[in-house]
Amino acid sequence: MSETKFENVTELDAVNVNNGTEKLDEIKDEETPEIEAKRVEKKYTTSFKVESYFNTLVHILNGAVACFMTLYLIREVMNDWPGTNDTFPLHAFFTTVGYQLFMAEAILVFYAPNSWTYFLSHKTKKHLHWILQLIGAIFIIFGNVWISVIRTTPHFATVHSITGLISMILLGITMLQGVWAYFAFDLRAYMKPIQSKFLHNIHSLLCFVIGMISLIFGYRMGADHGTFDTIEMEYALITIAVVTTVFSVVGAVKSGLRYLNKIE
Numbered sequence: 001m002s003e004t005k006f007e008n009v010t011e012l013d014a015v016n017v018n019n020g021t022e023k024l025d026e027i028k029d030e031e032t033p034e035i036e037a038k039r040v041e042k043k044y045t046t047s048f049k050v051e052s053y054f055n056t057l058v059h060i061l062n063g064a065v066a067c068f069m070t071l072y073l074i075r076e077v078m079n080d081w082p083g084t085n086d087t088f089p090l091h092a093f094f095t096t097v098g099y100q101l102f103m104a105e106a107i108l109v110f111y112a113p114n115s116w117t118y119f120l121s122h123k124t125k126k127h128l129h130w131i132l133q134l135i136g137a138i139f140i141i142f143g144n145v146w147i148s149v150i151r152t153t154p155h156f157a158t159v160h161s162i163t164g165l166i167s168m169i170l171l172g173i174t175m176l177q178g179v180w181a182y183f184a185f186d187l188r189a190y191m192k193p194i195q196s197k198f199l200h201n202i203h204s205l206l207c208f209v210i211g212m213i214s215l216i217f218g219y220r221m222g223a224d225h226g227t228f229d230t231i232e233m234e235y236a237l238i239t240i241a242v243v244t245t246v247f248s249v250v251g252a253v254k255s256g257l258r259y260l261n262k263i264e
Contacts, residue, residue: 051250052113058104058247059115061240066101068237069093072227087150092222094143095164099211100241102136104248107208111251130178133204137171140211144168160217163210170207177203198259205252212245 069092076089108114109129117125144164148155156162177200184193216238223234 048113052115054247055108055111055113056115058108058244061244062101062104065237065240065244066097069096069100087147088222088227091143091147092218092227094139094146095211095218096215098136098139098143099208099215100244102132102139103208103211104244106130106132106136107204107248107252110255114251126182130182133175133178137175140168140171158217158221160214160221163214163217167207167211167214170203170210174200174203174207192263194259194262198256198263201252201256201259205249205256209245209249212241216241 073089073093106129109117109125109132112118117128120128156165177196180187180191181193181196181200184191184196187196219228219234219237219241222228223231228234228237
C-alpha cells in the first residue's frame with residue numbers, strides 16, 4: 001500500500017515537473033523572439049549600418065595604401081635602390097604601413113561596427129589590439145631609426161620630422177600604458193582600471209593622429225623629391241590619410257568620452 005502511494009506521488013511529482021518545464025519552455029519561446037528582436041533592433045540601427053559602411057571603406061583604403069607602398073618599395077629596389085637617397089624607400093614603406101595599416105586597424109578593433117571584429121569576444125579583441133599595435137610600433141620604430149642612423153642630412157628640421165618625433169615619443173608612452181591597461185585589474189591597487197584605460201586611449205589617439213599628420217607632410221616631401229609619378233597620386237594619398245584618420249578615431253573618441261564620464 002505504501003509502495004503504491006509512493007509510486008503515485010512520484011508519478012504526480014514527475015507530471016508537475018514536466019508541466020512546469022513545458023510552461024517554462026513556452027515562456028522562453030515567447031520571450032526569446034522579443035529579446036532577439038530588441039537586440040537586432042539595437043545593434044543594427046541605421047546609424048550602425050552607415051558607420052559600418054564607412055568602416056568598410058576605411059579598411060579598403062588602408063589596404064590600398066599598404067599595397068601601393070609595397071609596390072613602390074619593390075619598384076625602388078629593382079630600379080634605383082640603393083642610391084644616393086636609398087634610406088627613403090624603406091623609411092616611407094615602414095612608417096606608412098605602420099601607421100596607415102597596423103595602427104589604424106589596432107584602433108578599429110574595439111569599434112562596435114568594425115566589420116571583421118564585431119562578432120569577436122572582448123578578450124579576443126584585446127589580443128588582436130596589442131598584436132596589431134606591437135607590429136605597427138616595430139614598423140614605425142624601424143623606419144624612423146633606419147633613416148635617422150643612415151642619413152647624414154640634418155634631423156628634425158622639418159614639420160614632417162618634428163611631428164614624427166613627437167609621435168614616436170607618444171608611441172613609447174602608449175606602449176607602456178598599454179601594458180598597464182592590459183593588466184589594469186591586477187594593478188587596480190595603484191590606479192583604477194578606468195583611469196589607466198582612459199590614459200592609454202588619449203595617448204594612443206594623439207600618437208596616431210600626429211603620426212598621420214607626419215605622413216601627410218611626408219607625402220608632400222616625397223612629391224618634392226619626385227617620389228610620385230603624378231601630382232594626383234600625392235593628392236589621393238593625402239585625401240586617404242585625412243579620411244581614414246577621421247573615421248578611424250570615431251570609436252576611440254567615443255570610448256574616451258565614456259571613460260571620462262565614469263571617472264568624473
